[in-house]
Amino acid sequence: MPSGPLVSVIIPVYQVERYVAECLDSVLAQTYTDLEIVVVDDGSTDGSADIVAEYAERDQRVRVVRQANAGLGAARNAGVRHSHGEFLAFLDSDDTLPPDSYAVMVDTLVGSVSDFVVGAMTKQIDGAYRLPGWLVPLHRTRRIGVRIDDAPEMLPDIFAWNKMFRRSFWDAVPLAFPKGSYEDHVPMTTALLSAHAFDVLPDVVYRWRTRDDDSRSITQRKHEVANVTDAVAIKQAVCEVVDARASPEVRRLWHRTMFNDLRPYLHEVPSGSEAYWHALHHGVAGLLARVDADDFAAVETRLRVLCWLTARGRRADVERVLARFGDPATPSLLQRIDDRDVLVVDDVVDGIPADLVKLSPTDRNLRARLVSVTVDGSQVIIRGVAQVIGLPDRGVEPTVAVRLVDPTAGSEHDVAAEPAPALEKHRPPRPNGAPTPAGFTARVDVSAWGTRVLRTEVVVDIAGIVVSGPFTGRQPDAFTLVEPPVHASWHPGPGLALALVH
Structure with missing residues (x-):
């Protein structure tokens, strides 16, 4: 070079x-x-x-x-x-x-x-x-x-x-x-x-790298008092920078996402010392004081409940909720009650406001696993499994489509997929209360798209609630398939891309 x-x-x-x-x-x-x-x-x-x-x-x-x-x-x-x-x-x-x-x-x-x-x-x-x-x-x-x-x-x-x-x-x-x-x-x-x-x-x-020895890096020592103290102090310092320099829209997004890093610290509460709990309690309370109700309502519901309890010093209730989240024998944590999707914790803790457990769109997360890609003439046959996390089971079968996105033209086209229950053995791990995963097969005719490179997404519709996103997992982690007239490749992040080969 x-x-x-x-x-x-x-x-x-x-x-x-x-x-x-x-x-x-x-x-x-x-x-x-x-x-x-x-x-x-x-x-x-x-x-x-x-x-x-x-x-x-x-x-x-x-x-x-x-x-x-x-x-x-x-x-x-x-x-x-x-x-x-x-x-x-x-x-x-x-x-x-x-x-x-x-x-x-x-x-x-x-x-x-x-x-x-x-x-x-x-x-x-x-x-x-x-x-x-x-x-x-x-x-x-x-x-x-x-x-x-x-x-x-x-x-x-x-x-x-x-x-x-x-x-x-x-x-x-x-x-x-x-x-x-x-x-x-x-x-x-x-x-x-x-x-x-x-x-x-x-x-x-x-x-x-995540280390597996005694010299673990800073990010692997969440259980230490000094670590949680530094973490909440840095979070406060970042808040000051954001509040001083960012536009209202950027500040709003930061306030809605800044609690995400606290998850591992909250999960250390049952085994943490009193000094650990003291540092976490006061740190979370300080952060919560910076955020208005609308922004806090957009935080993922399980995290929102844990932060709310922690800010109020309710350690025993934090431990009860964590135990409920981690018990595989627990009935579905997500339920639809009075036309509201909610997180059910009132059987283990008292005094939880109704709005605190109401699910928001940020709770919904698509997990789409690519199982295989094959070529039949000008058609690409895509097989996969899709599952929406953070949504109570509606008791209906989801419908799935593969969306073709042309980034250059800014256009999209959805190709309906057929159910393929046999593929559900390839499903990602199913969290407690998640809807049944859906296996699917989609036939995509790329001949009408010329030489353009198409990005793909998976679209899942469950009783009118639509969630979309790229394929986020497969084995092996990356592949390239060139079988004229089709070129297909998959990489973490961009997902599956399709193009014609001449």
């Missing part, structure tokens, strides 16, 4: 001798080679320092900065101060990169006038790297030159390491990482709100 802009890659290192070699190997294997790799040894006492020193001797692009232990944020800031690149990227020393990550991001920034680019990431889940469900709609399509008011759903993407920044933007804002845990949140929120434009890619540019 011809010489291009220098990319400074900042890698803080602390006690990661098991992982840092794999991390550095993934950087050095990048197809984009104009890199300045600044490794900041944050006072490691294991073998990490020796490992990174060996890499620096082997490749002149690797440079090591040493400092006394000061924490991840300080190490990143030190790396930025010692860097000279036109573009700036961050990588945690226990994670890795796909080979084309930096090539894709550099190519995007060179071709745009945006301040930074953000790509998709996969997280290690049960030993495999998968795109987290909440990221799927954020990175479904390529978007160039957007502002946060155009794409407010990007606000929860507060990771530093799936982004590449223009150094001029970083210095002008200016951006820096604070001390403590969750150091990404405030500077990345500030970046999203300050950018005159940013680019969003469907490409996976980062692999996030």
